[in-house]
Every structure is written in structure tokens, then in C-alpha cells.
Amino acid sequence: MTETAASSEPAAFGISATMARALTDTWRFRILSELSVRPMSPSQFVEDVGGELTHVSRCFRQLAKWGYVEILEERPGRRRGAAIEHVYRAIQRAHFDTSMWKSVPHSNRQALSISVLESYFERITEAISAGTFDDEVDRHLSWDGVVLDRPAWAQLTKGLDEVLDRLPELEFQAAERIAAAGRESIPTTVGLTAFRSPRSPGEMLGAPRRCGASTLEGPSSSVLSPKMARALSNKWRSRILMELSARPLSPSQFVEEVGGSMTHISRCFRQLADWGFAEVIEERKGGRHGGGIERIYRNTRRAHFDTPTWETLPRFLRNEVSKSFLESYFARISEAIDTGTLDAESDRHLSWTPIVLDRTAWVEITNILDSVLAWLPPLEAEAIERLTDTDNDPIPTTVGLTAFRSPASTMSSKRDQQKG
Numbered sequence: 001m002t003e004t005a006a007s008s009e010p011a012a013f014g015i016s017a018t019m020a021r022a023l024t025d026t027w028r029f030r031i032l033s034e035l036s037v038r039p040m041s042p043s044q045f046v047e048d049v050g051g052e053l054t055h056v057s058r059c060f061r062q063l064a065k066w067g068y069v070e071i072l073e074e075r076p077g078r079r080r081g082a083a084i085e086h087v088y089r090a091i092q093r094a095h096f097d098t099s100m101w102k103s104v105p106h107s108n109r110q111a112l113s114i115s116v117l118e119s120y121f122e123r124i125t126e127a128i129s130a131g132t133f134d135d136e137v138d139r140h141l142s143w144d145g146v147v148l149d150r151p152a153w154a155q156l157t158k159g160l161d162e163v164l165d166r167l168p169e170l171e172f173q174a175a176e177r178i179a180a181a182g183r184e185s186i187p188t189t190v191g192l193t194a195f196r197s198p199r200s201p202g203e204m205l206g207a208p209r210r211c212g213a214s215t216l217e218g219p220s221s222s223v224l225s226p227k228m229a230r231a232l233s234n235k236w237r238s239r240i241l242m243e244l245s246a247r248p249l250s251p252s253q254f255v256e257e258v259g260g261s262m263t264h265i266s267r268c269f270r271q272l273a274d275w276g277f278a279e280v281i282e283e284r285k286g287g288r289h290g291g292g293i294e295r296i297y298r299n300t301r302r303a304h305f306d307t308p309t310w311e312t313l314p315r316f317l318r319n320e321v322s323k324s325f326l327e328s329y330f331a332r333i334s335e336a337i338d339t340g341t342l343d344a345e346s347d348r349h350l351s352w353t354p355i356v357l358d359r360t361a362w363v364e365i366t367n368i369l370d371s372v373l374a375w376l377p378p379l380e381a382e383a384i385e386r387l388t389d390t391d392n393d394p395i396p397t398t399v400g401l402t403a404f405r406s407p408a409s410t411m412s413s414k415r416d417q418q419k420g
Contacts, residue, residue, distance in 0.1 A: 026108075026115045027051055028059045032068055033119040035090035037354050037406075039072050043085060060088055067091070102346045109343040113350055117333065120352040123189045123406065124326065130407035134318045136186070136362070137311045140369040141322060143193075143329040143400040145246045146376050147201045149392045152383035153345070156399070159375070160192045160349040163368055167355055174361040183358040187406040190365060191352035194399045197332065198339035201394040203247040205384075206281070206298055232277075233317040235324050236260055237268045241277060241299065242328035248281060248298040258331075269297055276300060332398045345395070354406060362403075369401045 034040060034049060042057040063069045073087040104112065127133040148156065167190060177183050197204065232238050243249055243258060251266040272278040282296040310318065336342040342350075357365065376399060387394055 025059065026111045027056060028063060029112055030115045030119060031056070031059055031063060032090060033116065035069055035088060037123070039087050039089040041085045041087045044087075060086070064088065101348075106343075109346075110337070110340075113343055114337065116350055116352070117337075120191055121330070123191075123352065123354070124402075124404075127189065127404055127406055128323075132405040132407050134315065134322055135405045137318075138363070138366050139405065140366050140401055140403040141325050142369070142373050142402075143242075143325070143332065143398060144373065144376050145197060145199065145204050145332075146380040146397050146399065147204050147384065148380060148395045148397050149383040149387050149390075150395070151386065152379050153395050153397065154347070155379065156194055156397070157347050157349050159372065160194055160351075163192060163372065164351050164353070166368070167353055167365070170361045170365060171355040171357060174356065174358040177358050177360065178356075183360075186357045186359065186362050187354065187408065188357050188362065188365070189352060189354050189402070189404055189406050191400065191402040192349055193333075193351075193401075194349040194397060195333075195336055196341040196344045196348065197246075197396040197398045198335055198341045199247055199396050201396050204396050206248045233313060233321050234268070235320050236265060237272060238321050238324040239328060240265070240268055240272060242325060244278060244297060244299045246328075246332065248296050250284075250294050250296050252294060269295075273297065329400055332400075336398065352402075365403050369403055372399075372401060 030049065031045060034045060040048075042053060042060050045051065045060075046053050046056050060069065064071065068090065069088045070091050071086050072089040074084050075087065076083075076085065101109075124133070133139070174183075174185075178185055232241065239258060240249075240254060243254060251262065251269045254260070254269075255262050255265050269278065273280065277300060278297045279300050280295045281298050284294040284296065313321070333342070342348070383394075386392070
């Protein structure tokens with residue numbers, strides 16, 4: 001066992017410039033991502049993820065040689081004719097910080113980003129399938145679209161780097177409390193993203209929270225009442241609200257881009273307007289296909305579920321809302337990949353990590369993510385004020401924040417690695 005693996009201190013996230021170049025191979029980076037969740041053999045990796053066994057086995061050996069993974073167990077091969085199967089575990093966690101990411105050739109960035117996203121989506125799918133995604137009523141799931149200038153963008157990416165750097169310390173402190181007092185362990189996945197959106201700044205500036213206060217539930221209130229929360233737990237209304245947070249939209253545009261019945265979707269738009277969450281900003285004669293009047297809506301404010309309100313929702317409704325949020329978030333990511341803006345900024349932020357927390361650390365990380373979400377509107381306001389006085393180009397930005405309970409199998413693997 002290496003010195004790094006034996007240490008009781010959390011392993012560092014950062015990687016050297018040499019390692020950054022070595023890990024630009026998408027298979028090596030994906031292996032390292034998967035091993036951060038559970039021990040695996042090369043043959044297990046090929047079965048679960050993909051790849052050619054000879055190449056994947058060589059990547060495992062390379063990572064072991066460089067000190068990122070180690071052999072945890074040797075056992076008889078599971079496949080007929082196979083000799084010894086080596087089971088590996090990660091002994092260091094790694095991500096590309098901003099300075100190291102800039103050293104990665106531009107041609108490699110998108111492939112690496114897709115590798116990170118695939119493994120992250122796998123963790124989300126795993127949690128949804130196991131039913132743990134909404135186990136914690138204060139789990140964090142949010143995304144937002146903001147328009148920034150260069151100083152605000154730098155502040156944002158630095159802030160997300162600081163959150164990521166805080167995670168090993170939180171996990172280490174939680175492990176000490178768990179060992180000393182036998183506290184409950186919470187297997188957790190934390191994900192952080194900030195990337196350039198393909199939407200135009202003008203389109204995004206026509207979306208929510210910049211449109212003035214709503215009279216519903218008090219001036220510019222964004223926390224939903226229990227009654228309103230139940231109303232918005234309808235999957236189409238919540239999805240409409242998410243899509244309107246990205247740009248103004250008509251019911252027919254929504255049906256074309258997302259889906260649903262035109263009659264039902266139009267009714268949902270009208271209901272959201274009646275309840276004060278949306279408003280008509282334009283009426284176009286003739287519609288998109290020669291119809292009557294096409295009404296363009298925008299959000300009048302952002303809306304989120306605070307913990308007490310979220311607790312009032314039945315579990316099946318929480319699952320429905322989570323699904324709607326995730327679908328709209330994945331749509332933003334897919335849109336950025338397809339248009340090439342995901343990696344347009346060399347200091348974009350894209351990371352996820354599995355950690356084991358106790359209740360104290362869990363509350364701290366959800367509070368941190370809540371504070372980041374609350375920081376975005378004033379950060380944007382400061383950026384827009386500067387943009388009016390300078391010739392700097394605005395940066396349309398999508399920010400995503402998640403913290404959710406992972407399946408128990410993930411906790412077992414992490415605990416086994418920590419005990420080793």
C-alpha cells in the first residue's frame with residue numbers, strides 16, 4: 001500500500017501538469033472516476049461501462065504505476081479460462097483545477113468533459129433507481145441561468161473550486177465523528193457545474209427575476225407555500241417553470257422542444273400566469289404555424305422549495321419534481337455539448353465526487369450550496385452593471401448544484417476503501 005493510501009488525511013484533489021497530460025486519455029480518466037465510487041476489476045469495468053479489455057487492463061496498470069490506484073484483491077477470474085482477476089481501488093481523487101485544465105489540449109477537452117458527465121449521470125441514475133435520490137428532504141438540486149462578465153465569471157469558478165476543495169475536509173471531519181460517536185453515515189454525491197450557455201445574453205436576460213416583484217406571497221418572494229408547491233408538483237408545470245428560467249417561451253415552442261399536448265400545455269402556461277409565476281410579454285399574430293395569437297411568456301420570479309415546504313410534499317411528488325428539474329438540467333447540458341459551448345471557456349467548472357458524511361457535515365454542504373444559489377442573482381446584477389459601462393462581452397452561463405444520498409452499496413465501497 002502506498003503512503004498516500006495509508007494516510008488518514010483526505011487525498012488531494014489537484015493533479016500535476018504531468019498527470020494532467022497523462023489523464024487526458026478518456027478511458028484512464030473514466031476509470032479513475034468509477035474507482036472513486038467502488039473497487040472494480042478491468043473486466044467489471046468493461047461489463048459495466050465499456051471498452052476493450054486489453055486496453056482497459058493496460059490503463060488500470062498505468063494508473064497503479066502512477067500511484068492513483070492500487071490492487072485491493074486478487075481472486076480467480078470470473079470468466080472461463082481467465083487466470084487471476086485483479087480488483088483495484090482508488091487511492092487518490094483527482095480533478096482538473098482551472099490552471100491544469102488550461103494545460104489540456106483543446107482537442108481533448110470535450111471528450112474528457114463527456115467522460116465526466118457520463119460518470120456523473122450514472123451516479124444520478126443509480127440513486128434514482130435505488131430510490132435514494134430523494135431520501136433526504138434537504139437534498140440539494142438546482143440549476144440557474146445567469147449572464148456574467150469576465151470578473152463575475154472568475155469569481156464564480158473560484159467559488160466553485162473552493163466548495164470542491166472543502167469536501168475532503170468535510171469528509172475527514174465526518175469520519176472522525178462517525179468513528180468516535182457511531183454517527184449515521186450518509187453516502188453522498190456532490191456535483192458542481194458552470195459552463196457557457198449557447199443561449200444569447202439577450203434571450204437569457206428576458207427570463208426570470210429581472211422582471212420585477214410579484215405580489216404573490218409578498219414582494220419578490222421566491223419560496224413556495226405548501227399549497228403552491230403541490231400545484232407546481234405537476235410534472236408539466238414544473239418543467240415549464242424550469243424552461244422559462246432559461247428564456248421566454250410560448251406554449252407551442254415548449255411543445256416543439258420538450259413535448260406534451262398543446263391543449264394541456266397551454267392551460268399550464270395560463271395557470272402559471274394566474275398564480276403569478278409567469279406573465280405574457282408579447283403577443284404575435286398568426287402564431288408559429290398560421291394559427292391565431294401566439295403568446296410569449298417569461299417567469300416573473302424564481303421559485304424554489306425550501307426545506308420545510310419540501311417536507312410537506314408526499315414522496316411521489318418530490319420524485320416527480322426532481323425528475324422535472326433533472327430533465328431540464330440535462331437538456332441545458334446536452335444543448336451546450338451539441339453547440340460546442342460546454343468547453344468554450346477554458347476555466348469552466350465540471351466536477352462530481354462521492355463522499356461519506358455524517359448529519360453535521362451533510363447540513364453544512366447543503367447550506368453551502370444554498371448560499372451559492374442565493375449568490376447568483378447579486379453576482380449577475382453586479383456583472384450587468386459593469387457591462388453597461390464597458391465593452392466586455394457578456395457570458396451567458398448555466399450553473400448546476402447537486403448533493404444527494406447515494407445508494408448504500410456506494411457507502412460500503414467507500415467505507416472499505418477508508419478502512420484499507
